Amino acid sequence: MKRIQLGEFEEIVLLTVGVLHGNAYGVTIKDEIEARLNREVTIGALQITLRRLEAKGFLKSRTGESTESRRGRPKLFFEITAYGKKALDYTKESRDELWKSLPKLVLKLK
Amino acid sequence: MKRPAPPKFLLRWLKSFCKPSYHADIEGDLHELYDRYVTSYGVARANLLLFKDVLLLFRPGIIKPIFQKHPIYSNTMIMKDVQFAFRALLRNKLIAGINTVGLSIGISACLIIFLIAHHELTYDKFQRDGDRIFRVYSKYEGPSARVNRGVPTGIASVLQSDFTGIEALTQFHVYGAKVAVPGGLSGLKHFDFYHNIIFAGPEYFDVFNYYQWLAGSKQHALKSPHQVVLTESRAKIYFGELPLPDYLGKEIYYSDSLKVVVAGVVADIEENTDFNFTDFISYSTTQNSWLKEQYQEDVWDGTTSATQLFIKLNALTTADKIMQQMPHVASVYKERNQNSEWSNSPQLQPLSDLHFNQDLGVFDSSRSIPEKSTLYVLMAIAILLLTIAVINFVNLETAQASRRAKEVGVRKVLGSSRGKLVGHFLIETFLLTFFSLVLSTLITVLAMGMFSEFMPPDLKFDPTEPSVLTFLGGCLVVVTFLAGLYPAASLSAYSPARALKNLSMANNSGSRSAMIRKGLTVFQFGFAYSLIVATLVISQQINFMLDKDLGYATTGIVYFHTPWNEPQGKRDVLSNKIEQIEGIDLFSVHQSPPTSSSSMSSVLEFDNGKELLKNQVFIKVGDTSYLRLYNIQLVAGRNVQPVDSIKEYIINETYLKTLGFSDPRDVIGKAIKDATIVGVMKDFHSKSLHTRIEPMLFRFGVKNSSCVGIRFPMEKVSSIAPVMNKVEAAWKEVYPDEKFKYTFLEESIQKFYENEQRVGLLARTATGIAIIVSCLGLFGLSSFTVVQRTKEIGIRKALGATANNILILLSRDFVSLVIVAFIISAPFAWLAADWWLDEFAYRIDVAWWVYVVAGLGSLGVAVVAISSRTVGAAHANPVDSLRNE
Incomplete structure (x- = not known):
């Protein structure tokens, strides 16, 4: 299998898309991250990350309906693909692996 | 209440850089956010926040690539583009030929002028500090x-x-x-x-x-x-x-x-x-x-x-x-x-x-000083010549639009973008310009031999020199874009549907590209017309100056200078020897001939009883035969006496008037310092006709006079060589080490106007080039029209039109353009001619007929250029043109 690599922000975006489940498009993703993680997200950074994830095959998108406040511009909804899920799993596992092998001593020292 | 909309320019900016496939939903997100900003912070703050958002979207990944790859039209096809360009050029050999010839002539003119200007302007630029x-x-x-x-x-x-x-x-x-x-x-x-x-x-x-x-x-x-x-x-x-x-x-x-x-x-x-x-x-x-x-x-x-x-x-x-x-x-x-x-x-x-100052000169007077203004005029003319060649290209390309419209249509239907089409046409222009450039280096080598008298003597043409290469490269780029961009843009703008249905509007006389074409043709002929006027005016002025009576005799007179560093006695020996040679009418020893580039002057005071008049007076010095030799008439008084001890002056009429006398007899006997005025001579031109006649006097003196003038009898002017051989023999006896060199007075007067002669030659050359290139363009346009209207002509003839009707029909448009050009540019030509003539104290007045002759001349050439194609078309049998479909 190709090595899966997720950046920190990529991982957050991917997880958030999952959290929003079916209602994930630009503005909602931005709001969700800002609310949960208390950090500012610019549209620019978010958009490239979404596109990059899509290009890597972790996300898929479909054009959705519009609202009055969007003045007719469609929403682009994102969804995690199976491959994306695998990537999240892999990332989590590898982190857990690392956590487990961390000597207890080190943590206590903190 | 209407919701405030986000500023348009921000959205337009986003659209200009954003990848098209991303654009719609990103814009939607921005709209949604903007609404939220407005409710929480107000419009002003919202605009600012939106600006920040858009600015942060301006990053790689979202910006669209400059050259969009098209699935079926990728960069691997660049060689194909070149091949297509070749084919397009070959398909229309006549027009490609006209363009190549025109452009290469224009580029050659520019190249030569560039070489001259670069040469002159880089003098001593290498000096440290x-x-x-x-x-x-x-x-x-x-x-x-x-x-x-x-x-x-x-x-x-x-x-x-x-x-x-x-x-x-x-x-x-x-x-x-x-x-x-x-x-x-x-x-x-x-x-x-x-x-x-x-x-x-x-x-x-x-x-x-x-x-x-x-x-x-x-x-x-x-x-x-x-x-x-x-x-x-x-x-x-x-x-x-x-x-x-x-x-x-x-x-x-x-x-x-x-x-x-x-x-x-x-x-x-x-x-x-x-x-x-x-x-x-x-x-x-x-x-x-x-x-x-x-x-x-x-x-x-x-x-x-x-x-x-x-x-x-x-x-x-x-x-x-x-x-x-x-x-x-x-x-x-x-x-x-x-x-x-x-x-x-x-x-x-x-x-x-140092290199350009006319008043000071460089180090000795023998070098001719280039005038910076002349250089700039030359550059302007070269650029204009190139411009009319470029105009030819633009005109002929846009005139062909209906032919190319189908091609454009098909390419667009197959998915070619407009940018790609522009590139395609530009490659064509580039190829053509490149050929012209190669051709022009050959023309330059030939032309530099032909016009060597224009060139600074040590000027060389080396195409591999960095400055020349830079110029040629720049020329290639500039000409490609100047000539190619407008045709490429207008041709690629056709919508495929219209182009394929052959609704192309390029050849309606009212369409924009047709109007531009007309304007450009008017410009070309206006320029050519002005040059014709310039040529006529310059040659008239030169003839006027050469023919003008200078106030003394110039024919059959030669003069030479004896070495100034040799003792006086030797010159006297030579004079005696010359006196004995047969076939010489008269000879005179003096400082300089009446008209000469070197002059001597002094400030003299004259007391006319009321006030002391101080004037700068030019002085001619010579022996008693001086006035007779050059046939300078005395108005009053007598010649000077051949004695050094008595100071006697003969003044000219201008000095007479400056001193306040009207009757020359009144001034005889009056004194200027310790000298007496013994005569008044007629005015003559002692300098070129750029300057007015100034106060002058003649006095006797042979001491420092090194110039010997010889006049031949009128009937023997044609056979002076044997006599001059005898003079040379006498010279060799007296000055064995010195070379004998004599000058015809008429020649030395012509030398005064060498500059004008050169300007005249330049004007003639530029006129020739301008006319040839403009007419090439007109020829191309008319032959194109003839081909386009073959059917129309056939039908008209079948319905009873005569060959003359057809001829008039085909020529009318072009002829009226030339006439418009004539009307527009005549005032400019007049102003320019007047400005140039102002440099001369004695100048011609340009007669009105010069403008008419120049106009008729340009019209005549234009008609010839057109009729070479139209006459054939007018006399063609309508059966031939209508039969094939």
Whole structure:
């Protein structure tokens, strides 16, 4: 299998898309991250990350309906693909692996 | 309430850079956010936040690529593009040919002018710290104001001791001499008379420190008298090929008796320079030899233009600071100069001005000074010539639009983007321009041979030189875009549906591209017309100047100068010998012929009883036959007596009027200082017709007169050669070492107008090129129209139109364009002609018919260019054109 690599922000975006489940498009993703993680997200950074994830095959998108406040511009909804899920799993596992092998001593020292 | 909308420009900006496939939903997100910003922060803050968002979207990943790859039209097809371009050019050989010829002529003109301008403008640009080097020259105020490139020798020491801010200073004398070196059969090997010799001190090499020393050194050479530094090439001429150190210690004789020893050899200067001196004799030599009389130190009364003073300023000093100190020199001059009427306030001339200053000249008067304004006019003409060639291209390409429309349609249907199409057309233009460029380098080589008299003598054309390559490269890019961009943009703009249905509007006479085409044609012919007017005006003025009665006889007269440095007695011997030669009508010894480039003048005072009149008066000096030889008429009084002791003047009519007399008889016997006016002569032109006739007098004097004029009897003018051979034989007896060179007076008068003759030739050439290129364009346009309207012509003829009707129908449009061009440009031509003629004190008035003749001329040429195609079309059998479908 190709090595899966997720950046920190990529991982957050991917997880958030999952959290929003079916209602994930630009503005909602931005709001969700800002609310949960208390950090500012610019549209620019978010958009490239979404596109990059899509290009890597972790996300898929479909054009959705519009609202009055969007003045007719469609929403682009994102969804995690199976491959994306695998990537999240892999990332989590590898982190857990690392956590487990961390000597207890080190943590206590903190 | 209506919701505030986000600022349009932000959204437009986003659209301009965002990848199209991302654009819609990103814009939606922005709208949604904007609404939220407005509710929480208000419109102003919302706009700012939105701006920040868009700005942060401007990043790689979202910005669309500049060259969009198209799935079926990728960059791998670039070779195909070139191939298609070739095919398109070959498909229309006539038009491609016209374009190539026109462009290559235009580019050649530009290239040649570029070479000339580059050559002239790079003179002495290589000098180190050239912007700190200045020449000090004299500016005189007094009875008349004038400048002299030289300075009195006293000034140098004042500058040296009293001025601050001068890093180095050098004074040198420009000299010319016959050169000899020991050797040969007679003990001395003689060389020609060489100019470019200077007397200079070691400081010369401090001011101009780019010289490379091949033998000897700056520190030791030129320190003591009787030393000389040579350039390498000159050393080789004198002594042949030797190892460099061996040149040192060799002896050279200048002017037969000035013996000097070689103390150094410097490398020749390869770059363009006015400082093309080859022999540097140590400055102190002048004070330690017989030259001492000629070159006196610390002189304030006299100025010779051969004495040059150059200074190099400190890095921190400006020319202004030096000029502030100059009044000190002027006051010393006032003090030391005997003649209280004159004052001299020296000026600084930057090194960059040296090559172009008409008033000062470079170092000796033999070099012709290029005029910067002439260079700029040349550049303008070259650019205009290239422009009309470019116009041809634009016109012919857009005229073909309907042919190319189908191609554009098909390409667009197959998915070609507009940018790609523009690129496609530009490649075509690029190829054509490239061919023209290659052709133009060939034309340039030929043309430079044909017009060698225009060219600076040491100008070379080397296409591999970086400056030339840069120019050619720039030319290629600029011409490609100028010529190609408009046609490419207009052709690629067709919508595929219209183009394929052949609804192309390119050839309706009212369409925009047709209007532009007409405008450009008018411009072309307006330019060609103005040039025709210029040619006519210039040649008329030249003829006028050459034919104008100068006030004295010029035919059948030759003159020559006897060597000024030979004793007076020898000239008398020669005069006696000439007197005995048969076939000579009359001869006269004088200082200069009536019209000559060198003149002598003096400020004279005349007391007319009421006031003292001071005038600058030009003086001619000669023997008693002078007036008769040149057939200068006396209005009153008598000729001068051949005696030196009695001062007698013959004044001209202009001086007579300046003195306030109307009747010439009244002035006879009046005194000017210690001289008496004994006669009044008719006015004659003593200078070129650029200047008015000025007050002048003639007096007797043969002492310093080196010019001998000979008049031949009228009937023998055609066979003067045998007589001149006898004169030469007599000359050889008297001056065995000197060359005999004589000049026809008429020739020397023509030389005054060499500049105008050259301008005339230039105007004729430019006119020829402009007409040829414009007519090529017109020919292309008309032949295209004829092809387009073949069917129409056939139907018209079938319905009973005569060949003449057809001819008029086809020519009407073009002829009216030429007439419009004529009407528009006539006033400009008139203004330009008037401006040029204003330089002459005696000028023609341009007759109205010149403009009409020029107009008819350009019209005639245009009609010929058109009719070469239209006549054939008008006489064609309609059956042939209508039968095939």
